[in-house]
Amino acid sequence: MKKYLIILISLLFSYGLFPQGVYNNGGKIVIGSGVYFIISGTGGNYRNDTNVTNASIDLLGILKIEGDYTNNVVGSDILSTVATGSEVVFDGTTNQTIGGSTTAAFVFSKLTINKISNSILLQKDIQINDTLRFTNGNIDIGNNNLAFGQSSVVAGNPSAASMIVATGNGQVKKIWSAVGAFTFPIGDSNITAEYSPVSLNFTTGTFAAGAFVGLNLVNLKYNDTSITGSYLNRYWNISQTGITGFTCDAVFQYLSSDVSGTESNISCYRVVPTPITIFNPSNVTLHQLSASGLTFFGTFTGGPYSTNKTLSIKLYLEGLYAGGGLMSQAQGNAGNQFSGNTADQISVELHDPVTYLTQVYSASNVDLNTSGLASISIPGTYSGSYYITIKHRNSIATVSASPLAFSSQTINYDFTTSQAQAFGSNLKFLATGIYGLYAGDVNGDGVVDVLDLSSVQNDAVLFSSGYLLTDINGDGVVDIFDINLVQNNSLLFISAVTP
Numbered sequence: 308m309k310k311y312l313i314i315l316i317s318l319l320f321s322y323g324l325f326p327q328g329v330y331n332n333g334g335k336i337v338i339g340s341g342v343y344f345i346i347s348g349t350g351g352n353y354r355n356d357t358n359v360t361n362a363s364i365d366l367l368g369i370l371k372i373e374g375d376y377t378n379n380v381v382g383s384d385i386l387s388t389v390a391t392g393s394e395v396v397f398d399g400t401t402n403q404t405i406g407g408s409t410t411a412a413f414v415f416s417k418l419t420i421n422k423i424s425n426s427i428l429l430q431k432d433i434q435i436n437d438t439l440r441f442t443n444g445n446i447d448i449g450n451n452n453l454a455f456g457q458s459s460v461v462a463g464n465p466s467a468a469s470m471i472v473a474t475g476n477g478q479v480k481k482i483w484s485a486v487g488a489f490t491f492p493i494g495d496s497n498i499t500a501e502y503s504p505v506s507l508n509f510t511t512g513t514f515a516a517g518a519f520v521g522l523n524l525v526n527l528k529y530n531d532t533s534i535t536g537s538y539l540n541r542y543w544n545i546s547q548t549g550i551t552g553f554t555c556d557a558v559f560q561y562l563s564s565d566v567s568g569t570e571s572n573i574s575c576y577r578v579v580p581t582p583i584t585i586f587n588p589s590n591v592t593l594h595q596l597s598a599s600g601l602t603f604f605g606t607f608t609g610g611p612y613s614t615n616k617t618l619s620i621k622l623y624l625e626g627l628y629a630g631g632g633l634m635s636q637a638q639g640n641a642g643n644q645f646s647g648n649t650a651d652q653i654s655v656e657l658h659d660p661v662t663y664l665t666q667v668y669s670a671s672n673v674d675l676n677t678s679g680l681a682s683i684s685i686p687g688t689y690s691g692s693y694y695i696t697i698k699h700r701n702s703i704a705t706v707s708a709s710p711l712a713f714s715s716q717t718i719n720y721d722f723t724t725s726q727a728q729a730f731g732s733n734l735k736f737l738a739t740g741i742y743g744l745y746a747g748d749v750n751g752d753g754v755v756d757v758l759d760l761s762s763v764q765n766d767a768v769l770f771s772s773g774y775l776l777t778d779i780n781g782d783g784v785v786d787i788f789d790i791n792l793v794q795n796n797s798l799l800f801i802s803a804v805t806p
Contacts, residue, residue: 328352328374331362340390342368351399355380355407363387366395366416373399378407378431389416391437397427397444406430412454420444420469426496429453429477438462441469445496448473454480454519455489465492467500478521481507483550484514495526504560505543512553520547520604528567529578529608532667533688537568539596539609542578547604559596559607570594572612576686579606582670583686585615613687616713620655620695621679622722623743624702625735626779626792627651632741634677638783639774649674651700651781655683657693660710663806667693679723689713694730694806695720701776703745703796704753704803706730731804735796745801747793749776753803755796763789 328351338344346353352374355362362380364370365388372395378385386395394417397403402425405413413433420427422444429451436456441463446453453471455461459481463469473479473493481489488508494501505522522545528534529542541561547553559575566573575586575596586598589609596609627634627650634650636643645652652672659665668689675681692710708730711720726732726742734742747755749762766777766785779789 328354331355333362335362335387336364338364338366338368338370338393340367343371344368345371347371347373350374352377353385354378355385355409366390366393369394369396371396371398372403373397375404375406376413377404378409378411378413380407380409380411382409382411384409384411384414386414389414389436391416393417394419396421398422399425401425402428404428404430405433419463420446426472432477435459439492441465441492443469445469445500446471447475447496448477448479449475451475451477452480452521453477454482457482457484461490461492465502465504467494467502470494470500470502470504472496472500473523474525475523478523478546480519480521482517482519483509483512484518486510486512491522493522493524495524497526499564501526501562501564502560503541503543503562503565505545506558506560507545508556509550510554510556512555513551515549515551518547518549520545520550526565529576529606529610531578531583531610533583533686534576534578534608534610535688536611537566537570537572537609538611539565539573540567541565542606542608544579544606545604553602555601555604557598557601557607559598561594561596561609563594565609568611573609574612576608576610577601577605578608578610580671582668582683583610584684585610585613585686588612610686611688614716615684616687616689616716616718617682618655618685618695618713618718618720619680619682620697620720620722622653622675622681622697622705623679623737623741624651624675624699624746625737625743626701626746627781628737628741628743630738632678634675634679635781636677637774637781638778640772640783644774645674647674648676648678650677651675653681654698655681656696656698657685657689657713658696658706658806660692660694663694663706685713687716696805697722697744698751699744700751701746701749701779703733703748703755703801704805705733705744706803706805729804730806733804745796746779747796747801748803749779749793755793755799755801757797760790760793760797763793 354377367390396419398421416437419440421442426445432452434454490506573589577584637651657668695707749759771785
Protein backbone atom coordinates (compact mmCIF):
# COMPACT_ATOMS: atom_id res chain seq x y z
CA MET A 308 0.00 0.00 0.00
CA LYS A 309 2.89 2.38 0.73
CA LYS A 310 4.12 2.21 -2.85
CA TYR A 311 0.67 2.97 -4.20
CA LEU A 312 0.34 5.93 -1.82
CA ILE A 313 3.68 7.47 -2.85
CA ILE A 314 2.74 7.24 -6.51
CA LEU A 315 -0.69 8.75 -5.97
CA ILE A 316 0.68 11.75 -4.09
CA SER A 317 3.34 12.30 -6.69
CA LEU A 318 0.71 12.10 -9.39
CA LEU A 319 -1.54 14.66 -7.76
CA PHE A 320 1.17 17.25 -7.40
CA SER A 321 3.24 16.68 -10.53
CA TYR A 322 0.93 15.75 -13.35
CA GLY A 323 -2.78 16.12 -12.82
CA LEU A 324 -5.78 13.86 -12.80
CA PHE A 325 -8.64 14.68 -15.12
CA PRO A 326 -11.76 12.86 -16.34
CA GLN A 327 -9.88 11.42 -19.32
CA GLY A 328 -7.12 9.79 -17.22
CA VAL A 329 -3.57 10.97 -16.59
CA TYR A 330 -2.32 14.09 -18.35
CA ASN A 331 1.44 14.70 -18.15
CA ASN A 332 2.44 18.24 -19.02
CA GLY A 333 6.11 18.21 -18.10
CA GLY A 334 6.58 15.98 -15.08
CA LYS A 335 8.69 12.87 -14.55
CA ILE A 336 7.00 9.69 -13.37
CA VAL A 337 9.17 6.98 -11.83
CA ILE A 338 7.58 3.54 -11.48
CA GLY A 339 9.97 1.55 -9.33
CA SER A 340 10.79 -2.12 -9.49
CA GLY A 341 7.95 -4.22 -8.12
CA VAL A 342 5.49 -1.32 -8.32
CA TYR A 343 2.15 -1.47 -10.16
CA PHE A 344 0.95 1.84 -11.64
CA ILE A 345 -2.69 1.39 -12.68
CA ILE A 346 -4.77 3.76 -14.79
CA SER A 347 -8.28 2.31 -14.80
CA GLY A 348 -11.90 3.11 -15.29
CA THR A 349 -13.83 4.80 -18.08
CA GLY A 350 -11.46 7.03 -20.02
CA GLY A 351 -8.43 5.59 -18.23
CA ASN A 352 -5.95 7.15 -20.68
CA TYR A 353 -2.35 8.26 -20.38
CA ARG A 354 -1.24 11.25 -22.43
CA ASN A 355 2.03 13.13 -22.78
CA ASP A 356 1.08 16.52 -24.15
CA THR A 357 4.05 18.86 -24.00
CA ASN A 358 7.29 19.68 -25.78
CA VAL A 359 9.21 19.38 -22.53
CA THR A 360 11.45 16.33 -22.94
CA ASN A 361 11.25 15.30 -19.29
CA ALA A 362 7.53 14.60 -19.60
CA SER A 363 8.09 10.86 -19.50
CA ILE A 364 8.08 7.69 -17.44
CA ASP A 365 11.03 5.78 -16.03
CA LEU A 366 9.55 2.28 -16.04
CA LEU A 367 11.13 -0.32 -13.80
CA GLY A 368 7.88 -1.94 -12.67
CA ILE A 369 4.51 -2.51 -14.30
CA LEU A 370 2.16 0.00 -15.92
CA LYS A 371 -1.41 -1.13 -16.44
CA ILE A 372 -3.73 0.98 -18.57
CA GLU A 373 -7.35 0.58 -19.64
CA GLY A 374 -7.49 3.51 -22.05
CA ASP A 375 -5.45 5.06 -24.84
CA TYR A 376 -1.68 5.49 -24.68
CA THR A 377 -0.86 8.81 -26.36
CA ASN A 378 2.43 10.64 -26.87
CA ASN A 379 2.47 14.18 -28.27
CA VAL A 380 6.08 14.88 -27.30
CA VAL A 381 8.21 15.50 -30.40
CA GLY A 382 11.07 13.06 -30.93
CA SER A 383 11.00 11.16 -27.63
CA ASP A 384 9.15 8.16 -26.23
CA ILE A 385 6.80 8.12 -23.24
CA LEU A 386 9.13 5.63 -21.58
CA SER A 387 12.50 7.35 -21.18
CA THR A 388 13.82 4.35 -19.23
CA VAL A 389 12.63 0.88 -20.17
CA ALA A 390 14.24 -1.46 -17.68
CA THR A 391 14.71 -5.13 -18.47
CA GLY A 392 11.70 -6.96 -17.11
CA SER A 393 9.50 -3.88 -16.95
CA GLU A 394 6.05 -4.34 -18.42
CA VAL A 395 3.13 -2.45 -19.93
CA VAL A 396 -0.25 -4.19 -19.75
CA PHE A 397 -3.23 -3.17 -21.89
CA ASP A 398 -6.37 -4.54 -20.27
CA GLY A 399 -9.26 -2.29 -21.26
CA THR A 400 -12.72 -3.39 -22.32
CA THR A 401 -12.90 -1.22 -25.47
CA ASN A 402 -10.51 -0.49 -28.33
CA GLN A 403 -7.32 1.14 -27.09
CA THR A 404 -4.93 3.14 -29.27
CA ILE A 405 -1.18 3.61 -29.18
CA GLY A 406 -0.52 6.88 -30.96
CA GLY A 407 -0.15 10.63 -30.85
CA SER A 408 1.70 13.28 -32.82
CA THR A 409 5.20 12.18 -31.78
CA THR A 410 7.70 11.15 -34.44
CA ALA A 411 9.30 8.63 -32.10
CA ALA A 412 8.55 4.92 -32.03
CA PHE A 413 7.09 3.38 -28.87
CA VAL A 414 9.55 0.96 -27.25
CA PHE A 415 8.56 -1.69 -24.70
CA SER A 416 10.44 -4.35 -22.82
CA LYS A 417 7.47 -6.58 -22.02
CA LEU A 418 4.06 -5.90 -23.50
CA THR A 419 0.99 -7.85 -22.40
CA ILE A 420 -2.39 -7.86 -24.13
CA ASN A 421 -5.02 -8.82 -21.57
CA LYS A 422 -8.21 -7.34 -22.92
CA ILE A 423 -11.67 -8.61 -22.19
CA SER A 424 -12.73 -7.60 -25.70
CA ASN A 425 -11.78 -5.48 -28.72
CA SER A 426 -8.27 -4.60 -29.93
CA ILE A 427 -5.18 -2.47 -29.57
CA LEU A 428 -5.02 -0.14 -32.58
CA LEU A 429 -1.57 1.03 -33.63
CA GLN A 430 -1.31 4.59 -34.88
CA LYS A 431 2.49 4.63 -34.57
CA ASP A 432 5.34 2.14 -34.90
CA ILE A 433 6.24 0.11 -31.82
CA GLN A 434 9.11 -2.20 -30.86
CA ILE A 435 9.16 -4.97 -28.25
CA ASN A 436 12.60 -5.97 -26.98
CA ASP A 437 11.69 -8.75 -24.55
CA THR A 438 8.26 -10.44 -24.57
CA LEU A 439 4.91 -9.95 -26.26
CA ARG A 440 2.42 -11.88 -24.16
CA PHE A 441 -1.02 -12.69 -25.49
CA THR A 442 -3.67 -13.41 -22.89
CA ASN A 443 -6.65 -12.12 -24.82
CA GLY A 444 -7.20 -9.46 -27.48
CA ASN A 445 -5.59 -8.49 -30.78
CA ILE A 446 -3.14 -5.83 -31.95
CA ASP A 447 -4.20 -4.31 -35.26
CA ILE A 448 -1.10 -2.69 -36.78
CA GLY A 449 -2.89 -1.07 -39.75
CA ASN A 450 -0.29 0.85 -41.77
CA ASN A 451 2.26 0.91 -38.97
CA ASN A 452 5.04 -1.49 -38.02
CA LEU A 453 5.39 -3.73 -35.00
CA ALA A 454 9.00 -4.85 -34.53
CA PHE A 455 10.41 -7.62 -32.35
CA GLY A 456 13.95 -7.08 -31.07
CA GLN A 457 16.62 -9.67 -31.76
CA SER A 458 15.98 -11.42 -28.41
CA SER A 459 12.20 -11.04 -28.35
CA VAL A 460 9.84 -13.94 -27.74
CA VAL A 461 6.10 -14.47 -28.02
CA ALA A 462 4.37 -15.87 -24.94
CA GLY A 463 0.85 -16.79 -23.92
CA ASN A 464 -1.60 -18.43 -26.29
CA PRO A 465 -1.71 -16.72 -29.70
CA SER A 466 -4.95 -17.53 -31.50
CA ALA A 467 -7.72 -15.92 -33.51
CA ALA A 468 -8.73 -14.19 -30.29
CA SER A 469 -5.22 -13.07 -29.44
CA MET A 470 -2.86 -12.19 -32.33
CA ILE A 471 -1.41 -9.44 -34.50
CA VAL A 472 -3.76 -8.34 -37.28
CA ALA A 473 -1.39 -7.57 -40.18
CA THR A 474 -3.56 -6.90 -43.21
CA GLY A 475 -2.69 -3.24 -43.76
CA ASN A 476 0.42 -1.76 -45.34
CA GLY A 477 2.37 -2.09 -42.11
CA GLN A 478 4.63 -5.04 -41.32
CA VAL A 479 5.38 -7.28 -38.39
CA LYS A 480 9.17 -7.22 -38.23
CA LYS A 481 11.74 -9.39 -36.49
CA ILE A 482 15.31 -8.22 -36.04
CA TRP A 483 17.73 -11.06 -36.74
CA SER A 484 21.38 -11.22 -35.69
CA ALA A 485 22.10 -14.94 -36.19
CA VAL A 486 20.57 -18.17 -37.46
CA GLY A 487 17.49 -19.35 -35.63
CA ALA A 488 13.72 -19.66 -35.75
CA PHE A 489 10.79 -17.36 -35.01
CA THR A 490 7.02 -17.59 -35.44
CA PHE A 491 5.15 -14.45 -36.48
CA PRO A 492 1.77 -14.54 -34.65
CA ILE A 493 -0.24 -12.90 -37.42
CA GLY A 494 -3.72 -13.20 -38.86
CA ASP A 495 -6.64 -11.21 -40.20
CA SER A 496 -9.95 -9.92 -38.89
CA ASN A 497 -11.89 -9.72 -42.16
CA ILE A 498 -15.45 -10.52 -41.02
CA THR A 499 -14.16 -13.51 -39.02
CA ALA A 500 -10.89 -13.39 -37.08
CA GLU A 501 -8.48 -15.99 -38.47
CA TYR A 502 -5.04 -16.91 -37.15
CA SER A 503 -2.50 -17.75 -39.87
CA PRO A 504 1.04 -17.51 -38.43
CA VAL A 505 4.29 -17.87 -40.36
CA SER A 506 7.35 -19.66 -39.00
CA LEU A 507 10.83 -18.92 -40.39
CA ASN A 508 13.98 -20.85 -39.59
CA PHE A 509 17.27 -19.44 -40.85
CA THR A 510 19.84 -22.22 -41.10
CA THR A 511 22.59 -20.13 -42.74
CA GLY A 512 23.15 -16.46 -43.47
CA THR A 513 25.10 -13.30 -42.77
CA PHE A 514 23.21 -10.73 -40.70
CA ALA A 515 24.13 -7.07 -40.78
CA ALA A 516 23.45 -4.82 -37.79
CA GLY A 517 19.70 -4.20 -37.60
CA ALA A 518 18.87 -6.85 -40.22
CA PHE A 519 15.21 -7.79 -40.22
CA VAL A 520 12.41 -9.72 -41.89
CA GLY A 521 8.99 -8.10 -42.34
CA LEU A 522 5.61 -9.77 -43.01
CA ASN A 523 2.01 -8.94 -43.70
CA LEU A 524 -0.84 -10.88 -45.30
CA VAL A 525 -3.97 -10.63 -47.42
CA ASN A 526 -7.07 -12.75 -46.90
CA LEU A 527 -7.84 -13.06 -50.63
CA LYS A 528 -6.85 -15.18 -53.61
CA TYR A 529 -3.64 -13.97 -55.23
CA ASN A 530 -4.52 -12.49 -58.62
CA ASP A 531 -2.74 -14.69 -61.16
CA THR A 532 -4.38 -16.40 -64.13
CA SER A 533 -2.36 -19.59 -63.61
CA ILE A 534 -3.85 -20.13 -60.14
CA THR A 535 -7.11 -21.91 -60.84
CA GLY A 536 -8.92 -25.02 -59.69
CA SER A 537 -7.43 -25.63 -56.25
CA TYR A 538 -5.83 -22.76 -54.35
CA LEU A 539 -5.86 -20.70 -51.14
CA ASN A 540 -7.78 -17.51 -50.55
CA ARG A 541 -4.81 -16.16 -48.59
CA TYR A 542 -1.28 -14.97 -49.30
CA TRP A 543 1.68 -13.71 -47.28
CA ASN A 544 4.21 -11.01 -48.23
CA ILE A 545 7.73 -11.43 -46.84
CA SER A 546 10.68 -9.08 -47.30
CA GLN A 547 14.10 -8.83 -45.70
CA THR A 548 16.78 -6.21 -45.25
CA GLY A 549 20.41 -6.77 -44.35
CA ILE A 550 20.48 -10.57 -44.63
CA THR A 551 22.71 -12.08 -47.31
CA GLY A 552 23.75 -15.56 -48.38
CA PHE A 553 20.94 -17.09 -46.38
CA THR A 554 19.01 -20.34 -46.41
CA CYS A 555 15.64 -20.35 -44.70
CA ASP A 556 12.75 -22.79 -44.24
CA ALA A 557 9.22 -21.37 -44.04
CA VAL A 558 5.92 -22.79 -42.79
CA PHE A 559 2.62 -21.03 -43.49
CA GLN A 560 -0.48 -21.85 -41.44
CA TYR A 561 -3.82 -21.52 -43.20
CA LEU A 562 -7.41 -22.44 -42.39
CA SER A 563 -9.60 -25.03 -44.05
CA SER A 564 -11.97 -22.18 -44.90
CA ASP A 565 -9.18 -20.67 -47.05
CA VAL A 566 -9.26 -23.65 -49.39
CA SER A 567 -10.94 -23.41 -52.76
CA GLY A 568 -11.13 -26.73 -54.58
CA THR A 569 -9.35 -29.79 -53.19
CA GLU A 570 -6.82 -29.21 -50.41
CA SER A 571 -4.69 -32.22 -51.35
CA ASN A 572 -4.20 -30.69 -54.81
CA ILE A 573 -2.59 -27.53 -53.40
CA SER A 574 1.14 -26.78 -53.22
CA CYS A 575 3.10 -23.85 -51.81
CA TYR A 576 3.72 -21.18 -54.46
CA ARG A 577 6.09 -18.24 -54.42
CA VAL A 578 4.33 -15.97 -56.90
CA VAL A 579 6.54 -12.88 -56.50
CA PRO A 580 9.12 -12.39 -57.85
CA THR A 581 8.39 -14.15 -61.09
CA PRO A 582 8.75 -16.75 -62.38
CA ILE A 583 6.45 -18.62 -60.02
CA THR A 584 8.27 -21.26 -58.00
CA ILE A 585 6.42 -24.29 -56.65
CA PHE A 586 7.50 -25.85 -53.36
CA ASN A 587 6.05 -28.65 -51.21
CA PRO A 588 2.51 -30.06 -51.38
CA SER A 589 0.17 -28.91 -48.62
CA ASN A 590 -0.01 -30.74 -45.31
CA VAL A 591 -3.73 -31.49 -45.23
CA THR A 592 -3.59 -32.73 -41.63
CA LEU A 593 -2.02 -29.60 -40.18
CA HIS A 594 -3.35 -27.21 -42.88
CA GLN A 595 0.13 -25.93 -43.62
CA LEU A 596 2.22 -24.92 -46.61
CA SER A 597 6.00 -25.16 -46.51
CA ALA A 598 8.95 -23.97 -48.57
CA SER A 599 12.39 -25.37 -47.83
CA GLY A 600 15.78 -23.93 -48.67
CA LEU A 601 14.65 -20.41 -49.53
CA THR A 602 17.43 -18.08 -50.64
CA PHE A 603 15.11 -15.12 -51.20
CA PHE A 604 11.60 -14.16 -50.15
CA GLY A 605 8.55 -12.67 -51.86
CA THR A 606 4.83 -13.42 -51.89
CA PHE A 607 3.64 -16.92 -50.98
CA THR A 608 0.28 -18.63 -51.41
CA GLY A 609 -1.26 -21.97 -52.27
CA GLY A 610 -1.86 -22.97 -55.88
CA PRO A 611 -2.68 -26.11 -57.89
CA TYR A 612 -0.23 -28.94 -57.49
CA SER A 613 1.94 -29.35 -60.55
CA THR A 614 5.47 -30.08 -61.62
CA ASN A 615 7.49 -27.16 -62.92
CA LYS A 616 8.35 -27.11 -66.60
CA THR A 617 11.68 -25.96 -67.98
CA LEU A 618 11.89 -23.42 -70.77
CA SER A 619 15.34 -23.35 -72.39
CA ILE A 620 16.11 -20.54 -74.82
CA LYS A 621 19.12 -19.72 -76.95
CA LEU A 622 19.75 -16.19 -78.22
CA TYR A 623 22.52 -13.71 -78.88
CA LEU A 624 22.59 -9.98 -78.21
CA GLU A 625 24.12 -7.97 -81.04
CA GLY A 626 25.79 -5.56 -78.65
CA LEU A 627 27.59 -8.29 -76.69
CA TYR A 628 28.28 -10.75 -79.51
CA ALA A 629 32.04 -11.46 -79.67
CA GLY A 630 32.14 -14.10 -82.42
CA GLY A 631 32.55 -17.86 -82.40
CA GLY A 632 29.13 -18.40 -80.85
CA LEU A 633 30.05 -16.50 -77.68
CA MET A 634 29.11 -13.20 -76.06
CA SER A 635 31.19 -10.95 -73.84
CA GLN A 636 30.15 -10.34 -70.25
CA ALA A 637 28.58 -6.96 -69.55
CA GLN A 638 30.91 -4.78 -67.51
CA GLY A 639 30.34 -2.48 -64.58
CA ASN A 640 32.74 -0.12 -62.86
CA ALA A 641 34.29 -3.01 -60.92
CA GLY A 642 34.53 -5.53 -63.77
CA ASN A 643 32.00 -8.21 -64.71
CA GLN A 644 28.53 -7.01 -63.75
CA PHE A 645 27.37 -10.58 -63.09
CA SER A 646 29.22 -13.54 -61.62
CA GLY A 647 30.04 -16.84 -63.30
CA ASN A 648 29.52 -17.00 -67.05
CA THR A 649 26.48 -14.69 -67.13
CA ALA A 650 26.74 -12.25 -70.04
CA ASP A 651 23.71 -10.15 -69.06
CA GLN A 652 20.11 -10.53 -67.93
CA ILE A 653 16.89 -10.65 -69.93
CA SER A 654 13.15 -10.81 -69.36
CA VAL A 655 11.07 -13.64 -70.78
CA GLU A 656 7.34 -13.24 -71.39
CA LEU A 657 4.61 -15.61 -72.54
CA HIS A 658 1.81 -14.02 -74.57
CA ASP A 659 -1.61 -15.26 -75.58
CA PRO A 660 -1.54 -16.93 -79.03
CA VAL A 661 -4.71 -15.16 -80.19
CA THR A 662 -4.53 -11.81 -78.43
CA TYR A 663 -0.83 -11.03 -78.28
CA LEU A 664 -1.32 -7.99 -76.05
CA THR A 665 -2.45 -10.35 -73.28
CA GLN A 666 0.65 -11.29 -71.33
CA VAL A 667 0.05 -14.46 -69.34
CA TYR A 668 3.42 -14.89 -67.65
CA SER A 669 6.72 -13.08 -67.21
CA ALA A 670 10.12 -13.73 -65.66
CA SER A 671 12.58 -10.90 -65.08
CA ASN A 672 16.31 -10.85 -64.29
CA VAL A 673 16.90 -14.15 -66.10
CA ASP A 674 20.59 -14.93 -66.48
CA LEU A 675 21.79 -15.25 -70.09
CA ASN A 676 25.16 -16.96 -70.28
CA THR A 677 27.97 -16.19 -72.69
CA SER A 678 27.03 -19.11 -74.95
CA GLY A 679 23.56 -17.61 -75.41
CA LEU A 680 21.64 -20.02 -73.18
CA ALA A 681 18.97 -19.13 -70.64
CA SER A 682 16.72 -21.45 -68.67
CA ILE A 683 13.73 -20.79 -66.43
CA SER A 684 11.22 -22.90 -64.50
CA ILE A 685 7.56 -22.33 -65.32
CA PRO A 686 4.58 -23.74 -63.40
CA GLY A 687 3.12 -26.83 -65.02
CA THR A 688 -0.27 -25.14 -65.17
CA TYR A 689 0.92 -23.36 -68.34
CA SER A 690 0.08 -26.09 -70.83
CA GLY A 691 -1.22 -24.18 -73.86
CA SER A 692 0.65 -22.51 -76.72
CA TYR A 693 2.26 -19.09 -76.26
CA TYR A 694 4.36 -16.55 -78.09
CA ILE A 695 7.75 -16.14 -76.39
CA THR A 696 8.92 -12.53 -76.12
CA ILE A 697 12.49 -11.63 -75.15
CA LYS A 698 13.32 -8.21 -73.72
CA HIS A 699 16.75 -6.82 -72.92
CA ARG A 700 17.77 -3.52 -71.38
CA ASN A 701 19.04 -1.96 -74.65
CA SER A 702 17.95 -4.38 -77.39
CA ILE A 703 14.83 -4.58 -79.54
CA ALA A 704 12.11 -6.78 -78.03
CA THR A 705 11.87 -9.93 -80.14
CA VAL A 706 9.05 -12.44 -80.48
CA SER A 707 9.12 -16.11 -81.47
CA ALA A 708 7.98 -16.76 -85.05
CA SER A 709 4.85 -18.56 -83.87
CA PRO A 710 3.22 -19.73 -80.63
CA LEU A 711 5.15 -22.53 -78.96
CA ALA A 712 3.39 -25.54 -77.41
CA PHE A 713 4.01 -26.01 -73.66
CA SER A 714 2.54 -29.51 -73.54
CA SER A 715 5.78 -31.23 -72.48
CA GLN A 716 7.94 -30.82 -69.38
CA THR A 717 10.85 -29.36 -71.34
CA ILE A 718 10.41 -26.65 -73.97
CA ASN A 719 13.29 -25.50 -76.16
CA TYR A 720 13.54 -22.57 -78.55
CA ASP A 721 16.53 -21.28 -80.52
CA PHE A 722 16.48 -17.70 -81.84
CA THR A 723 20.00 -17.95 -83.31
CA THR A 724 19.73 -20.29 -86.30
CA SER A 725 17.66 -18.24 -88.76
CA GLN A 726 15.91 -14.91 -89.17
CA ALA A 727 12.74 -16.97 -89.57
CA GLN A 728 12.96 -17.89 -85.86
CA ALA A 729 11.61 -14.44 -84.99
CA PHE A 730 8.21 -13.02 -85.82
CA GLY A 731 8.61 -10.84 -88.90
CA SER A 732 12.14 -12.25 -89.38
CA ASN A 733 13.22 -9.51 -86.97
CA LEU A 734 16.76 -10.71 -86.19
CA LYS A 735 20.20 -9.27 -86.94
CA PHE A 736 22.66 -11.23 -89.09
CA LEU A 737 25.79 -11.66 -86.93
CA ALA A 738 27.76 -14.32 -88.81
CA THR A 739 27.08 -17.20 -91.17
CA GLY A 740 24.20 -19.15 -89.67
CA ILE A 741 24.09 -16.95 -86.56
CA TYR A 742 21.48 -14.29 -85.76
CA GLY A 743 20.78 -12.10 -82.73
CA LEU A 744 18.59 -9.41 -81.23
CA TYR A 745 19.08 -5.92 -82.69
CA ALA A 746 20.91 -3.53 -80.36
CA GLY A 747 20.19 0.10 -79.61
CA ASP A 748 16.71 0.50 -78.08
CA VAL A 749 18.01 2.44 -75.10
CA ASN A 750 14.69 3.95 -74.01
CA GLY A 751 12.69 0.76 -74.56
CA ASP A 752 10.08 2.30 -76.83
CA GLY A 753 10.41 -0.42 -79.48
CA VAL A 754 12.28 1.72 -82.01
CA VAL A 755 15.97 2.48 -82.57
CA ASP A 756 15.98 6.15 -83.49
CA VAL A 757 17.44 9.57 -82.83
CA LEU A 758 16.22 9.56 -79.23
CA ASP A 759 18.35 6.53 -78.45
CA LEU A 760 21.27 7.97 -80.40
CA SER A 761 21.10 11.25 -78.48
CA SER A 762 21.20 9.44 -75.14
CA VAL A 763 24.31 7.50 -76.17
CA GLN A 764 26.03 10.56 -77.61
CA ASN A 765 25.36 12.57 -74.46
CA ASP A 766 26.90 9.90 -72.23
CA ALA A 767 29.83 9.47 -74.62
CA VAL A 768 30.63 13.21 -74.38
CA LEU A 769 30.63 12.86 -70.59
CA PHE A 770 32.93 9.78 -70.76
CA SER A 771 30.30 7.88 -68.77
CA SER A 772 31.23 4.43 -67.52
CA GLY A 773 29.63 1.52 -65.69
CA TYR A 774 26.69 -0.79 -66.28
CA LEU A 775 24.65 1.72 -68.25
CA LEU A 776 21.75 1.48 -70.69
CA THR A 777 23.78 3.56 -73.13
CA ASP A 778 26.71 1.12 -73.05
CA ILE A 779 25.46 -0.91 -76.00
CA ASN A 780 28.45 -3.22 -76.37
CA GLY A 781 28.73 -3.79 -72.63
CA ASP A 782 32.42 -2.92 -72.26
CA GLY A 783 31.76 -0.56 -69.35
CA VAL A 784 32.43 2.64 -71.31
CA VAL A 785 30.09 4.75 -73.48
CA ASP A 786 32.01 5.74 -76.59
CA ILE A 787 32.07 5.84 -80.41
CA PHE A 788 31.57 2.08 -80.67
CA ASP A 789 28.20 2.34 -78.93
CA ILE A 790 27.26 5.33 -81.06
CA ASN A 791 27.99 3.36 -84.24
CA LEU A 792 25.84 0.42 -83.17
CA VAL A 793 22.84 2.65 -82.50
CA GLN A 794 23.35 4.81 -85.57
CA ASN A 795 23.56 1.83 -87.93
CA ASN A 796 20.31 0.33 -86.68
CA SER A 797 18.65 3.73 -86.61
CA LEU A 798 19.44 4.19 -90.31
CA LEU A 799 17.82 0.79 -90.96
CA PHE A 800 14.63 1.92 -89.15
CA ILE A 801 14.84 -1.09 -86.85
CA SER A 802 11.82 -1.56 -84.59
CA ALA A 803 10.00 -4.29 -82.70
CA VAL A 804 7.68 -6.50 -84.74
CA THR A 805 4.82 -8.21 -82.88
CA PRO A 806 1.79 -10.31 -83.86
